[in-house]
Amino acid sequence: MTRTILPLTLETVSYAVSGTPLLRDVSLTIGAGRRLVVMGPNGAGKSLLLRLCHGLLAPTTGRVRWASGEARPKAQGMVLQRPVLLRRSVAANLDYPLALAGLPKAERRAMVEASLARFGLAPLAARPARRLSGGEQQRLALARAWALRPEILFLDEPSAALDPSATRLVEAAIASVAADGITVVMTTHDLGQARRLAEDVVFLHRGRLVEHGPADAFFSVPQSPEARAFVAGDLVW
Numbered sequence: 001m002t003r004t005i006l007p008l009t010l011e012t013v014s015y016a017v018s019g020t021p022l023l024r025d026v027s028l029t030i031g032a033g034r035r036l037v038v039m040g041p042n043g044a045g046k047s048l049l050l051r052l053c054h055g056l057l058a059p060t061t062g063r064v065r066w067a068s069g070e071a072r073p074k075a076q077g078m079v080l081q082r083p084v085l086l087r088r089s090v091a092a093n094l095d096y097p098l099a100l101a102g103l104p105k106a107e108r109r110a111m112v113e114a115s116l117a118r119f120g121l122a123p124l125a126a127r128p129a130r131r132l133s134g135g136e137q138q139r140l141a142l143a144r145a146w147a148l149r150p151e152i153l154f155l156d157e158p159s160a161a162l163d164p165s166a167t168r169l170v171e172a173a174i175a176s177v178a179a180d181g182i183t184v185v186m187t188t189h190d191l192g193q194a195r196r197l198a199e200d201v202v203f204l205h206r207g208r209l210v211e212h213g214p215a216d217a218f219f220s221v222p223q224s225p226e227a228r229a230f231v232a233g234d235l236v237w
Ligand SMILES: Nc1ncnc2c1ncn2[C@@H]1O[C@H](COP(=O)(O)OP(=O)(O)OP(=O)(O)O)[C@@H](O)[C@H]1O
Pocket: 017, 022, 040, 041, 042, 043, 044, 045, 046, 047, 048, 049, 189
C-alpha cells in the first residue's frame, strides 16, 4: 500500500465547549503501521481525541495535519461504539459504501465476498444487519470500513458491553485489520484488551496527554503518578 496520508500530526490541539476546556494542548504524531491504544479514565477525553483526529470535530485552537495536506482525507475511517447499520442485509451493508465509492459491480461482489470471509460473516450474509448481536454488528462495521481500504482506522470502544467471547472475536478482527498494515487507533476501558492489542499507548487524564510511548514501557514502568494509579486499577476519573 502506498502511504500518503500518514503521519497524522496534532499540533497543540485544544477543544472547548462554551469556554470549558475538554482537551488541552495535545501534541501527538501518529505514524503508519502501528496499533495505538488511547487510554484514560472516564471523561479523560478519549472519544473527543478520536473525533478530532477523524475530523468529526474541529479543534478550538491548534491544528490537525495529515501528511497529504488534505483537511479530511478519504483513506481514513471510523467505527463507532454503536455502529450505524442500514436496514438491509449484512451483504448489502458491505456493498453500499463500495457502490458510493464508485466501484464497478463485479469488483464490489468480489470485495463483499472477501470481507464476509475475512471477518467470519459469511454465514450471516443474508441476515438483516440490525438484528445481529452486538459483537456481530461490530465485526460488520469493521469489515465495512476495511473494505474501503483505509490507511488508518479509528475505533471508539470497539468491544464496550460485549461478553468475553464476542470481545475476543472483535479483537481478532482488529488484529487482522492491523496485519494488513492498516494503522489502528482505538480507545478502550479494558486494560486486558489494551495489553493484548497495543503497540503504543496514549494516556489521557482530564483532557491532557500525560504519556505517549511503547505499550511495554507504559505497562511495566508508567512514568506519571496518574498512569501508575491507572495501570494499578486505582484511578477511575
Ligand atoms: N459536546 C460536549 N459538551 C460538553 N461536554 C462534553 C461534550 N462532549 C464531551 N464532553 C465532556 O468532555 C469530557 C471528555 O469526553 P469524552 O467522551 O472524550 O471522554 P472519554 O475519555 O471518552 O470518556 P469515557 O471513558 O467515559 O467514554 C467528558 O467530561 C464529557 O462529559
